[in-house]
Amino acid sequence: MLIELPLVRIKEQVDLATSLFGTPPMYSILKVIGGGKDPLPERIDRGMYKIPHFSMKEFIPCEKGKTINEWPELDNYNLESFGVCDSPSQMMDMYREALEVEGRNFVVSFTKVEKKEQSPKDGWRWHKWGTYIGKREITTEYLYDEPEIDEVWVFNVFEVNVLV
Numbered sequence: 001m002l003i004e005l006p007l008v009r010i011k012e013q014v015d016l017a018t019s020l021f022g023t024p025p026m027y028s029i030l031k032v033i034g035g036g037k038d039p040l041p042e043r044i045d046r047g048m049y050k051i052p053h054f055s056m057k058e059f060i061p062c063e064k065g066k067t068i069n070e071w072p073e074l075d076n077y078n079l080e081s082f083g084v085c086d087s088p089s090q091m092m093d094m095y096r097e098a099l100e101v102e103g104r105n106f107v108v109s110f111t112k113v114e115k116k117e118q119s120p121k122d123g124w125r126w127h128k129w130g131t132y133i134g135k136r137e138i139t140t141e142y143l144y145d146e147p148e149i150d151e152v153w154v155f156n157v158f159e160v161n162v163l164v
Helices: 007-021 025-033 088-099
Strands: 042-045 048-050 066-069 082-085 105-114 151-163
Touching (some): 042 088, 088 151
Parallel strands (some): 048 105
Antiparallel strands (some): 082 151, 105 151
8 A cells, every 4th residue: 555654754864864964975966966955855746755866765664674666566557667658647547556565665767858858868768767658759868858758757667565
């Protein structure tokens, strides 16, 4: 099932660490990677979070003696644990049932990738981010060169509190 993250507690921990020791290094790194945006997850819906970088695992708390599976098996639903979609709602409309399995806990992160922020060379490439499940036609290797696509969303599914 999709689970909520304790965002208030995460923010309080970052604030406490900052007041005691200065800005945590990982927070600073993720802020740079995220284009200067606050790297903390932003709730979209239950179990769904928008982040400006690709390091959601850093913000998922886990019970002692358990772990976070970054590559959960979701074969019964023909869903990979990461990929590219047109919007978070599109991905969830297609795969919500796969993520509402009793006895399993999931969190899904979504990172927007915009064409206007891409370099004309060495920018974001389709084949490195998993299967595209969107409705539009991919015509080039780089998002920057796509004539009809201005943005996409990269999603990652995490299974939380898996026994080690």
